[in-house]
Amino acid sequence: MNQPSTVLVTGATGTVGSALVAALQGRGPTVRAMIRDPARQIADAENVVADLTDADSTAAALKGVDIDIGHTILRPNLYLQALLAFADTIAEGWFAAPIGDAAVSAIDIRDIAAAAAAVIMEPESTGRTYTLTGPRAVTHQQIADALSAATERPIRFQSVPAEQFAAALAGVLPPWQVEGLVEDYATTRAARPRRWTTPSLT
Numbered sequence: 001m002n003q004p005s006t007v008l009v010t011g012a013t014g015t016v017g018s019a020l021v022a023a024l025q026g027r028g029p030t031v032r033a034m035i036r037d038p039a040r041q042i043a044d045a046e047n048v049v050a051d052l053t054d055a056d057s058t059a060a061a062l063k064g065v066d067i068d069i070g071h072t073i074l075r076p077n078l079y080l081q082a083l084l085a086f087a088d089t090i091a092e093g094w095f096a097a098p099i100g101d102a103a104v105s106a107i108d109i110r111d112i113a114a115a116a117a118a119v120i121m122e123p124e125s126t127g128r129t130y131t132l133t134g135p136r137a138v139t140h141q142q143i144a145d146a147l148s149a150a151t152e153r154p155i156r157f158q159s160v161p162a163e164q165f166a167a168a169l170a171g172v173l174p175p176w177q178v179e180g181l182v183e184d185y186a187t188t189r190a191a192r193p194r195r196w197t198t199p200s201l202t
C-alpha cells in the first residue's frame, strides 16, 4: 500500500481530530477536514460538510480520497486534556474523582494525533493495534501536588465514591457519558499491574 495523497479527517472540529489535522500538515497529503457546521471551517485544510449519519454526504466527502481502506486500531488511555474538565474546581483549590490512589498514564492528545498521523503515513502499520499511553503512570494526588507546585497555591485532591461523583455530574453531562466516566475510573482503579507503554512510533 502506498502513502495516501489525500486524507479525510472525520471529527475535524474535535479535540483529537483538530490535533490530527495539525499533525498531518507538512507530511505530504492533502488534508480534507469533515465538518458538520459550514461556519466552522478548519484553517489549512480542504473543508467538506458531511455527517456520518448521512450516507450520501459521507460518500461525497470520500470522493477523491485514497481508498482501499485498511484499518489500524489506536487505543489511547485517559486524555491528559480531559483533566481540564476539573478546571473550575481546581481554580477553587480542589478536585475530586473516584480513583483512589490508582495511577494512570494519561496521554496528551497531541501525542495521539502524532501517532495517528504516523500510522496513516506508514501503511505498513495497517492491521495492527497500538495501545497509547503517557510516559509514566501518576496518581491524582501526584497531579494535585504538581498543580500546587506550578500555581504556587494549595490544590487538594479528594477521592470520592463513584455515586457521589455521578451525582455531582447529573444534569451537567448526559447519563451515558457519566456512566462511561464512572466505568473508566473503575477500570483504572482495578488495573494491576499499572501499565504504560514506551513511545515507539515516529
Ligand SMILES: NC(=O)c1ccc[n+]([C@@H]2O[C@H](COP(=O)([O-])OP(=O)(O)OC[C@H]3O[C@@H](n4cnc5c(N)ncnc54)[C@H](OP(=O)(O)O)[C@@H]3O)[C@@H](O)[C@H]2O)c1
Binding pocket: 010, 011, 012, 013, 014, 015, 016, 017, 035, 036, 037, 050, 051, 052, 053, 076, 077, 078, 079, 080, 082
Ligand atoms: N476524553 C478521554 O479521556 C478519551 C479517552 C479515550 C477515548 N476517547 C474517545 O475518543 C473520541 C474522540 O474524542 P474527542 O475528545 O476528540 O471528541 P470530541 O472533541 O467530542 O470531538 C468529536 C468530533 O466528532 C464530530 N462528530 C460527532 N458526531 C458526528 C457525526 N454524526 N458526523 C460527523 N462528525 C461527528 C464532532 O463534530 P461537531 O464539532 O460538529 O460536534 C467533533 O468534531 C471520543 O469518542 C471519545 O469518547 C476519549
